[in-house]
Amino acid sequence: FFFLMIRRPPRSTQSRSSAASDVYKRQMEDTVVLAYWHIQSFAEPLRMLLEYLHIKYEDKAFHTDEEWAADKKALNFPFPNLPYLKDGDKVLCESEAIGYYLAFKAKRIDLFGTTEDERVQATMVRGVLADFYRDIGQFVWNPNCATDQPKVFEEKFNPRLKRLNDFAAGKKHIIGDNINLVDFLLYQVLYTVRKIDAKALDAYPNLQAIAQTFENIPEIKAYHESDRFKSRPIYDDEAPFKFPAP
Amino acid sequence: MGNLIYCMEGKIVLGYWNIQGLAEPLRLLMLYLNLGYEEKLYTDTALMREDKAKLDFPFPNIPYIIHGEKTLCESEAIAYYLVFFTKREELFGKDNDERVQSAMVHGVVSDIYNDIASKIFWNKNWEADFSKTFDEKIHPRLQRLNAFAGSKKFIICDEIRLVDFALYRVLWLIKHMDTTSLDRYPNLVRIYSSFEEIPEIKAYHDTEIFKNRPVYSPRAFYQFAKNY
Numbered sequence: 001f002f003f004l005m006i007r008r009p010p011r012s013t014q015s016r017s018s019a020a021s022d023v024y025k026r027q028m029e030d031t032v033v034l035a036y037w038h039i040q041s042f043a044e045p046l047r048m049l050l051e052y053l054h055i056k057y058e059d060k061a062f063h064t065d066e067e068w069a070a071d072k073k074a075l076n077f078p079f080p081n082l083p084y085l086k087d088g089d090k091v092l093c094e095s096e097a098i099g100y101y102l103a104f105k106a107k108r109i110d111l112f113g114t115t116e117d118e119r120v121q122a123t124m125v126r127g128v129l130a131d132f133y134r135d136i137g138q139f140v141w142n143p144n145c146a147t148d149q150p151k152v153f154e155e156k157f158n159p160r161l162k163r164l165n166d167f168a169a170g171k172k173h174i175i176g177d178n179i180n181l182v183d184f185l186l187y188q189v190l191y192t193v194r195k196i197d198a199k200a201l202d203a204y205p206n207l208q209a210i211a212q213t214f215e216n217i218p219e220i221k222a223y224h225e226s227d228r229f230k231s232r233p234i235y236d237d238e239a240p241f242k243f244p245a246p
Numbered sequence: 247m248g249n250l251i252y253c254m255e256g257k258i259v260l261g262y263w264n265i266q267g268l269a270e271p272l273r274l275l276m277l278y279l280n281l282g283y284e285e286k287l288y289t290d291t292a293l294m295r296e297d298k299a300k301l302d303f304p305f306p307n308i309p310y311i312i313h314g315e316k317t318l319c320e321s322e323a324i325a326y327y328l329v330f331f332t333k334r335e336e337l338f339g340k341d342n343d344e345r346v347q348s349a350m351v352h353g354v355v356s357d358i359y360n361d362i363a364s365k366i367f368w369n370k371n372w373e374a375d376f377s378k379t380f381d382e383k384i385h386p387r388l389q390r391l392n393a394f395a396g397s398k399k400f401i402i403c404d405e406i407r408l409v410d411f412a413l414y415r416v417l418w419l420i421k422h423m424d425t426t427s428l429d430r431y432p433n434l435v436r437i438y439s440s441f442e443e444i445p446e447i448k449a450y451h452d453t454e455i456f457k458n459r460p461v462y463s464p465r466a467f468y469q470f471a472k473n474y
Binding site for chain 1: 304305318319320321322323326327330342345346347349350352353354360387390391393394
């Protein structure tokens with residue numbers, strides 16, 4: 001009789017239902033949420049980073065202030081801002097902090113730099129790119145961007161591109177042989193500048209090569225072929241500078 | 247060459263305008279780290295440009311440091327370099343969570359600084375925009391920082407971190423633009439005092455060099471009162 005007794009599993013064992021709704025629920029629990037406006041801008045390097053790190057994420061895109069206000073009220077932010085990252089109960093803002101968090105989560109501290117010198121160089125490049133990115137934002141929102149474009153390129157963009165190009169000489173990625181968090185920022189700058197003017201990188205072959213190398217990373221390539229990427233505008237439609245349609 | 251203690255012969259040369267500006271947090275950091283440094287203080291744009299060209303930086307700018315063979319620009323990168331050089335990596339944070347929190351606070355503090363610089367310092371109409379900038383851009387963030395600080399001695403934890411230097415700088419500027427503006431943030435006031443009590447910082451603030459050095463660019467639209 002005892003041999004016929006069915007041995008029940010101990011109570012501590014999870015019963016992993018294979019019902020679709022439960023599978024979905026578990027998947028969503030493993031998924032982080034990256035929330036931003038429905039444009040590329042500051043979130044795009046983080047989207048590329050999530051893709052590269054194979055971290056499952058919900059790409060939450062706001063179209064209106066009301067949508068963002070609703071989230072602001074519902075979630076417990078220390079400093080409410082966009083982009084934000086939600087991972088379980090944790091909510092994090094500030095794109096640099098989010099980048100660090102994802103690199104730690106994926107156990108990829110090499111992305112900060114593989115030596116102290118690389119980490120210092122990456123910090124330097126990050127500062128340079130922050131200024132460059134600010135200049136791009138100012139240009140895109142400048143009501144006279146069309147007439148000012150040649151001057152902005154001559155006085156702001158090209159000097160920075162030249163310096164970055166010189167710095168990039170002989171390197172596979174911007175810091176060296178190893179990909180770095182700042183490569184994600186750099187690519188977004190180069191991509192955006194090339195969308196402003198298709199010829200913008202013609203004089204900067206090292207930067208073209210680095211952009212190409214980055215684009216050929218399988219995860220980046222796959223992401224760039226997705227509808228989600230292709231349908232996303234670079235900046236708001238209301239910005240004075242009109243980017244070519246995605 | 248001035249006060250011996252603060253302009254001594256040393257291995258590190260810091261190049262900048264003869265103002266507090268972006269170099270001030272680095273001065274405070276080097277003092278805190280007990281690093282001797284020499285200052286190359288520019289009052290002349292032409293001379294500064296000449297030096298920048300001679301030093302052959304990949305991204306020429308000031309502040310810069312020269313340390314033996316090494317030359318470096320970008321204040322964040324210089325701060326990192328100093329932390330590594332003195333083997334004080336706990337200043338980044340003692341664990342990953344602190345490092346992430348530091349990056350987040352640094353982002354918030356940078357946003358405050360950028361708003362102060364663009365909407366007040368370099369704004370022709372700063373007088374008209376002053377209150378609005380404080381009400382809409384500065385106070386909401388100070389309130390959040392105050393809540394985030396809680397009862398901690400410094401902004402991340404009870405020990406000083408690199409981001410405290412950036413925070414102190416921004417709080418100092420705000421306090422010297424509007425003397426009562428920090429009063430409603432007791433946690434930030436406590437952090438501000440804790441920072442100023444650090445012996446090396448306290449000593450520096452008593453020097454004539456500090457007291458006589460202008461806060462910011464003479465070309466800025468907003469000018470600080472001299473009495474500090």
